[in-house]
Amino acid sequence: MAFHLIRKLEQFTRLSSDDKRILEQAASLKVRRLGSREDIFREGDKPRHINLILDGWACRYKVLEDGRRQITALLIPGDLCDVHMFILTRMDHSVGAITPLSVAEIPTDTILEITHGSARLSRAFWWNSLVEEAIAREWVTNLGQREAIERVAHLFCELFLRLRSVGMTNSQASCPSFELPVTQEQLADATGMSTVHVNRTIQEMRERGLIVWKGKTVTIPDLEALQDVALFNANYLHLDHAGQAYDANEP
Amino acid sequence: MAFHLIRKLEQFTRLSSDDKRILEQAASLKVRRLGSREDIFREGDKPRHINLILDGWACRYKVLEDGRRQITALLIPGDLCDVHMFILTRMDHSVGAITPLSVAEIPTDTILEITHGSARLSRAFWWNSLVEEAIAREWVTNLGQREAIERVAHLFCELFLRLRSVGMTNSQASCPSFELPVTQEQLADATGMSTVHVNRTIQEMRERGLIVWKGKTVTIPDLEALQDVALFNANYLHLDHAGQAYDANEP
DNA sequence: CGGCCGCTTGAATACCGTCAATTATAGTGG
DNA sequence: CCACTATAATTGACGGTATTCAAGCGGCCG
Structure with a gap:
């Protein structure tokens, strides 16, 4: 269940099989399913537990x-979502x-034990x-300094690398590709642009x-070129x- | 020395006199002085210690x-700056x-002890x-959604409240005011606007x-009005x- | 097969950036 | 104390990028 999380954390450090077992267990305690466009939580809510995305895409947003x-x-x-949020009384944004x-709901106690x-x-x-924070800073830079095409290209580069780091890209055949289940309107909300201009x-x-970009698959013929414009x-x-x-500890 | 930090943390929780003493001590171990426009550290540097701003203004930035x-x-x-940065090998931005x-340089060991x-x-x-993270998210929203005047007004509101929370505003006489030692060019870099348009x-x-805004003092005649446009x-x-x-623990 | 949601297109316009020049302010040294 | 210089603020003209509004298209799902 916690495959993607484990894979991601291993970008930082190797984990023992104990570590992995603990994560697997935490991620399987309680699993919640939501439909498209439902909220995991809303601004103003009291944070109750940590949410781990097991499958599907979500977004943080402010209105x-x-x-x-x-x-x-x-x-x-x-x-x-909100590894540390239990320090705060109210959520200041929605997901x-x-x-x-x-989504796995992990009780804060379990996190503390871990x-x-x-x-x-x-x-x-x-x-x-820390990486999440760094991404937020990069988004500030993206919105503040890059113009439209650079901005969108940058988001695509980021998504590609993040997806690859959890094993969600295809690099077979010629070009790397990934699934992007996001509408242009959502892309607009993420890049601070209008739908039309996206x-x-x-x-x-x-x-x-x-x-x-055909259907929900994005292919990147030349990653370097994309990174250059971004x-x-x-x-x-x-x-x-x-x-x-x-x-x-262990091999 | 650590007056402002203590005052800020007390926005969250009361601190014992022991806590305060510990903070004071940590903040006085080693103090570094920098001139205007000097960097505390640069992108690519290896983080060595935690930096606490004792006096003056600084900025995080990316180029x-x-x-x-x-x-x-x-x-x-x-x-x-970078309470947690010692987890990462390289800084991804400059300050x-x-x-x-x-600036007080606090060794990571001292932070861990504390x-x-x-x-x-x-x-x-x-x-x-967490609050820093929240501010970064708000800046994303600010840059992405608000237009020029709203954006600048928002920044002023934020600065006012943050300064007030560390006791750096004047509310005497009629209107609240504060010192803003920032050029319009720096404001432009913070809001993603051109200097001219700022x-x-x-x-x-x-x-x-x-x-x-006269000299370096900003006065806010009507905070609510400012918050409304922002x-x-x-x-x-x-x-x-x-x-x-x-x-x-203690009273 | 119809309807809806998402994508696409065009035209008009608003907002903001760039360039370039001028004025004001502050800091420095004689 | 004042001239001198650098930095910061301001102004005008112009152009470009992006928004808005409105309408048409197309594919997917029930």
Whole structure:
């Protein structure tokens, strides 16, 4: 069940089979299923437990008084919503399902047990939330400095790398590809652009051969080219096994 | 020395005099002074210790290949740079001084001692970094959804409340005011706007009586009016003493 | 097969950026 | 104390990028 999370955390550190068993167990205690566009929780809610995305896509978002909506993060399998939120009394944003979703609800107590029991897992969770923070900072930069095509290209680069890090890309045959179950409207909410302009931007990207997007599959003929137009630098994703020093324990 | 940090953390939880003494001590171990526009650290650096801003303003920022620059956070006295960064191998962004700065360098060991020694302080630090994350998300929303005047107004509201929470505002006489040692160019880098347009936006705000900005002092004649044009909702700052339940110890 | 949601297109316009020049302010040294 | 210089703020003109509005198209699901 916790396959994607384990795979992601292993980008940072190796995990013992004990660690993995613990994660598997935590992820299978209670699984909740949501339909597309349902909310996992809403702004103002009291946080109760940690949610782990097992399957499907979700997004964090904020809504302004007048209805404008900003997606502040796209969540894919292996992502944790609000690892630490139990410190705060109220959620300051919402998380909603983009596709039908299956989510593990992990009680905060279980999380505390895990982090107290294993320094490796504790650090791995820590790393995970630091990366989330770094992604948020990169989004600020993306929205503030990059223009339309760079912005969308950047998001595609990020998604590709994040999906690859949890084993959700196809690199067979010629070009790498992945499933993108997101509408152009949602892309607009994530990039701070209008739907119309997202559409035109996507078209330009297609014309320039940067992406092929048919149905729900995106193919990237030339990743380097895409990264170039995006001014993409992957360092903020910290996919560098920085925590290797921590696993003295087991092979 | 650690006055502002203590004051800020007390927005979350009450601290014992022991807690405060520990913080004071940590903040006075080693103090570094920087001139305006010097960097505390740069993207690519290896994080060595935690930096606590004692005096002056700083900013986190990222620079694109072609020189475009985005400020992703404004840092004021009491703010910690990279509480958790020692998990990561390389910094993915820079932090630079806006004004002359005095910064406490706190060794990671000291931080670990503190957090292991006091559950209250540990949670307070946690709260602090959750709030930083929340601010980053709000900035994403700000850049993505709000137009120029709303965006600048929002930043002013945020700064006012954050400064007030560390005791750096003046509410005497009639209207609240604070020192803003930031150039319009830096404001532009923070809001993703051009300098020229920041200038024009500020002028409109002045004409509409939303702010008075003379020299380095900003006065807010009508905070509610400013919040209204900003579509500002303070919940993301979590200034609600959420951690009061934690201080059973001392009066 | 019809309806709905998402995608696409065009035209008009608003917002904001760029360039370039001018004025104001602050910091520095004689 | 004042001239000098650098930095910051301001202004105008122009153009480009992105938004809005409105309408048409197309595929997928019931």
